[in-house]
Amino acid sequence: MRARLRTVRLVLAEPLRISRSTMAARDAVWLTVEHDGLRGHGEAVTSVYYGLDTDTLRRLLADVDLSRFADPESALEALRDDAPLSPPAVTAAVEAALLDLVGKRAHAPVHRLLGAPAPPVAATARTLGITSLAHAAAEARRLAADGFQVLKMKAGSPDPEDDVERVRVVRDAAPGVRLLLDPNGAWTSDQAERLLPRYAELGVEAVEQPLAPGDPETLAALAERSPLPVIADEDAVGLEDARRLAGRVHGVNVKLAKCGGVHAALRIAAAVEGSGTALMLGCLTASSLGLAPAVHLADRARWTDLDGHLLLAGDPWNGIGGTDGFVRASDRPGLGVTRADLA
DSSP states (O other), X not given: OEEEEEEEEEEEEEEEEOSSOEEEEEEEEXXXXXXTTEEEEEEEEXXXXXXXXXXXXXXXXXXXXXXXXXXXXHHHHHHXXXXXXXXXXXXXXXXXXXXXXHHHHHTXXXXXXXXXXXXXXXXXXXXXXXXOHHHHHHHHXXXXXXXXXXXXXXXXXXXXXXXXXXXXXXXXXXXXSEEEEEOTTOBOHHHHHHHHHHHHHTTEEEEEOOBOTTOHHHHHHHHHHOSSOEEESTTOOXXXXXXXXXTTSSEEEEOHHHHTSHHHHHHHXXXXXXXXXXXXXOOOSOOHHHHHHXXXXXXXXXXXXXXXXXXXXXXXXXSSBOTTSEEEOOSSSBTOOEEGGGO
């Protein structure tokens, strides 16, 4: 098997402000694996939070030696059974490329390889960053008209009242949508105790990572008292975190780039099953190529937040939909995505 890398710039349609940063663009590194005339593709994106810049991603992906395997099936089996690559985003990208290639060789979509007979379809949340009240209301009206049933609002403004008012105007602008809230760890425990009842009154369905990561015991204690579901994100990186929080928070946000790919996500799902802790499938801002593996798991989650490709000014891949509020796994072999400039 041969592998090659390509770096591209992903520019957002508008800057996305969250509690700890504002992002206008990020780089994606595409991994292409070729065997017997077929190609599989995977994507890893840069992340300041996870300490992954372009050079680091390229170096780590280039260090992965797939030539020692006779075929992609044996490489995928080894990736699943051996010690994972580091960091998890590299494991996820390599696994995605191998799954894409194995699926194409078997003439089967990835969801069928994973045991799901029908292509998953899910209503995805659409993220609204910390922005002006007028812009938030206009976006909410537009997205609701387009068919979005779930909006996820970022919070963590210096003045918490700004966030409360933003949720209020979005609720008024789009009264029929479900609302999720994500402060990205910006609140103190005292703030969370004061704010959660107010957001519950406004009809917010659940809140992600209200407290700064690093103290999962305090997050679990907050979840026990919270009037609305608490989902762990930054405190739920991998399998051991999920096991520690199972039954103690209402949800864990599984991002493939955070946990290490599809099979790592399935292990987390098995670990929390029956505990009362539900799955949220999340993502980083990425192209449809980067989102596609998670879309093939979308029928396994209570909450689906797979809109990273929808935040881009131009998505270089297509095949998972989303513009009408629903992501759909393709029934084409592999990941089912194609380059937009080749479609």
